Amino acid sequence: MSEQPTIAVLGTGRIGKMHAELIARQVPGLGLHSVFDVYTEGAAAVAADLGVPAAASVEEIMASDADAVAICTSTDTHVDLVVAAAEAGKAIFLEKPVSLNLEEVDRAVAAVKAAGVPLQVGFNRRFDPAHAAVQQAVANGSVGDVHMVKITSRDPAPPPIEYIKVSGGIFCDMTIHDFDMARFVTGSEIVEVYVKAAVRIDPAIGEAGDVDTAMLLLTHENGAFTYIDNSRQAVYGYDQRVEAFGSAGMAASENPREHTAELHTADGTRQQNIPYFFLERYIPSYLAEWEAFREGLASGTMPVTIDDGRAPLVAGLAAWKSYHEGRPVRCEEIG
Amino acid sequence: MSEQPTIAVLGTGRIGKMHAELIARQVPGLGLHSVFDVYTEGAAAVAADLGVPAAASVEEIMASDADAVAICTSTDTHVDLVVAAAEAGKAIFLEKPVSLNLEEVDRAVAAVKAAGVPLQVGFNRRFDPAHAAVQQAVANGSVGDVHMVKITSRDPAPPPIEYIKVSGGIFCDMTIHDFDMARFVTGSEIVEVYVKAAVRIDPAIGEAGDVDTAMLLLTHENGAFTYIDNSRQAVYGYDQRVEAFGSAGMAASENPREHTAELHTADGTRQQNIPYFFLERYIPSYLAEWEAFREGLASGTMPVTIDDGRAPLVAGLAAWKSYHEGRPVRCEEIG
């Protein structure tokens, strides 16, 4: 590995562009190698802004001297790119979800393990300082044996219907972050999923075969329970909270506010809303995620592995089965 | 009804004594008539302290000129006392739960409706100013259509095992408050209950046939979902929170602290715990409950009726069935 490893970013949509900027400008010790997108104009603009080449093809990147690739393309392309990168011996940063198809995930797992390349899945919320402090409080015993975890995860507004149609639905697109958080905080695998869900925000979401409002109960291998709720539209902002309760206490991450000013009048007290946009809320977590990737390149061990990418998909598929069958579903029923 | 209606308190255990003191000393416009307990020494002490007679028997109270009775005895005596009071034409304040047996509840319902006496069930949490503000925010449209309600209700320490054995178990003893809160906040009946529960705190609780840790998902008639969690032991205090989320926003009641002092040092910030004891937390709600009872005596309409006493018991029985059968249970399966 080079002294300052370089990373080629595949996919320069919203998330890929953000990663490219972070690597180029804000993460000491990593360099941006180049970018690529099938939408070449987008890639060219990002490349020009950041002063790196826009590659003409994926193959060009795989053949290059980039130390790693960051796969930020659409989900259906993930596994092929993982396989290609593994075969090219590149370290891999892979945006979630790995795939919507479990056999495809397994193909990626096999390729990565065969090649022995380091791979980190982009579950950035693990790196949020407040959520990470909750996990730490469990891991270091401050909350004692963990009995219950509560995760609230609500978007400020639904994505476009066209996106929803290819997203794998709320459980594989949105809840997948929360399944990962549940595993991360409890330190234990999910063994059962029960779901109540509905279309409450936009009938078009229902027509697309998805739901927009959900409550889930999970059972973990170690006996802990996790509660999750999701909504595609919290009009007051991007609501992201995690709470772990156990025999010795409770740790909780609350929402920050946009700023701390308050106004007190005869009508009561007013505060700012919580941040609306996920980048505003989670930018420190994306930065920390890249710092962890840099450490992982040095040590050879990544903090969020391809197996950590597989488990939440199993839970997501179990959630859909629970929703359709109106009963708790064991993860072992899925695979 | 008298200008200052008087109330005879039946049962002078912890909760009955508290009600007697509140009526005698802190609720303007109500008077304490007398007290009674089969444990005559306890009744005599309370009577002496508050300057009222200790009645020799329930019959003496029913034959007296007391305008109302407050039934604060053990649960298994509730229905007989309700029937006797109804027949005596007394207004009734009845501690929860009405009974652990649905047929018995129905006998109470019939007696009260036949006699036409006003009756209020002691779901005091409805009168907590913060929880009531959450309900108001739903009722007045501030949160829009209500999609999800979250209730966290955790005791600081388990009750004695002897109490647990006759309590009806966690769902009929503890969660019953939360079932009532779910109906109160959503303004809609519970139609389905799903439970995950376990013994995590004290094996003796399990040996008594009960659980001490539970997560529940409820479905309401209007399509809202409610999440509830219960623990018999939150070592940091009496944790009581309600949150209502809907199309226009979210209302939430947080835990107060014992006091507001903070200490900031190089090691971080420390705050006081939340109150440990339910009386400390909810004393304003008990006061407001009696003020509502006084208004109900004047208007003839009580805010928490015998029907409001029945519905949470159905949910509690459904919860036990869900726990034992590992599936969601419809309330109509119970009665």
Place this chain on the structure above:
Amino acid sequence: MSEQPTIAVLGTGRIGKMHAELIARQVPGLGLHSVFDVYTEGAAAVAADLGVPAAASVEEIMASDADAVAICTSTDTHVDLVVAAAEAGKAIFLEKPVSLNLEEVDRAVAAVKAAGVPLQVGFNRRFDPAHAAVQQAVANGSVGDVHMVKITSRDPAPPPIEYIKVSGGIFCDMTIHDFDMARFVTGSEIVEVYVKAAVRIDPAIGEAGDVDTAMLLLTHENGAFTYIDNSRQAVYGYDQRVEAFGSAGMAASENPREHTAELHTADGTRQQNIPYFFLERYIPSYLAEWEAFREGLASGTMPVTIDDGRAPLVAGLAAWKSYHEGRPVRCEEIG
């Protein structure tokens, strides 16, 4: 002293009535002996409500078997009543201020010391749990050497102009509590006072010779500085905060809210106001004050002595001198 000492309350205006009710109903171990007021109808009503006699005269009370008197009459009568009670051998609870005249205060001091009776001045805020925790954090070393104290003390609305005319003005009526708090928290005497003040709320207050808005800087014997601000009208409620800063950290008591519910909408977050009425804010402090008086009767040592009553008056008079002369004034210039 009797097993349950009894207290006769002199003065049944707002504050005297409150004390009488607390003693009669809420402080275990103390009994209300009787009440007296020159406005006999008021005294009779309080007496009837609380089930004690209304005395016909002060002399009747001084000659009675009451263990203590609570002096809650108008300020100009305080010293004569203190002297009479001291001569009668009664323990004394005395509302602030002792007097507006320093020589009169000294006459009270002499009488109390000559008679050797226990006396507690009614600086209730010392007993507020949050402010007391700030003082404790200083006393136990948690904040290290104390460098700076900040006290914000704002009323929700001005008192009647007729009251203001006889109040001794803002510094002897309102700030006197804050001078006491400054001495209490720092554990050190005030040696210098500097004032900036103005009439900003109601010109009638200025016409009465008073001000309604003030900022003060105090210097203590131990080198600490205290900042105080006062306003006669904080439209958002009764704003009461204390902060102590030192070499090892900071302790602060924040305002509680009326209740903890919050509403989050697209327009921001709304919370309840802080309490508006001083009784609502400070009732626990009045209760604790009486519990301390009860302990003081038993031990013979009161926590807030007549000397603690004198020092804040000196500071108040120094504040007026500073205001009129536009310069820092040493307390030794006053007496």
Place this chain on the structure above:
Amino acid sequence: MSEQPTIAVLGTGRIGKMHAELIARQVPGLGLHSVFDVYTEGAAAVAADLGVPAAASVEEIMASDADAVAICTSTDTHVDLVVAAAEAGKAIFLEKPVSLNLEEVDRAVAAVKAAGVPLQVGFNRRFDPAHAAVQQAVANGSVGDVHMVKITSRDPAPPPIEYIKVSGGIFCDMTIHDFDMARFVTGSEIVEVYVKAAVRIDPAIGEAGDVDTAMLLLTHENGAFTYIDNSRQAVYGYDQRVEAFGSAGMAASENPREHTAELHTADGTRQQNIPYFFLERYIPSYLAEWEAFREGLASGTMPVTIDDGRAPLVAGLAAWKSYHEGRPVRCEEIG
């Protein structure tokens, strides 16, 4: 002015390096032209990191095509550089304080006004979103007529003694930000200053002729009062709060925490500290400051003028005079 104006940064110490990085990487619409420092190795390193030239001299920069200069050198060089830049027709960003000498400030004022170049003084705290919201609440009438402002501004640790010796002392180095904030929030000039100050943290600070602990009371032209406190060492972090109180309410900016996680155990509640480092606390304000500079270049009107740089120095000099003479000092006594 160019489409994307370019800025040459003079001085690449801690603050200059930060400005250079922000301009180069994080402020859209501005470009970094070059950097200069008499410590050429430092300038070369920054230049290499950011991909711009390191100029060989100030003269080279003044003769270049840079649209603006950012003066981030030591205070004693400020005025000569302002004069040179003004004569070269450059727009100017100038770090605070303008100078420690009022005649020198006036020389800078004259040069800037003669040349008609836009100049912005680096009072970044005006651009902090929370403090700015407090100012807005005053400006838009939400707090009504402003009666009192409170500013708490405490550093986490003292600077090196060598720095203190050339800093102008606490009032010209640290309080100068608060004098600016007082003018900004009240919208009114400071007319009088009164100071209490002491050496409480490090005797070496006193030996250097400075103080480390201060409380100030200011009087404004419009009748408002401002309280300021400063400490060179708040062990719990960088404590920065502003509060404005008026006839219609109160607006306040509280300290953010490093993150929002809380731990609740039987021992109480623990939270993270507030940020320790001023860059961590105020980085959004520095970004907003540069966005305002960019707007100012376009419109020709800067939000913080050279006159805004002069007034706080007058207040700082008045503060020193008040400290030495133990009396309130009018600003007109200074100049």
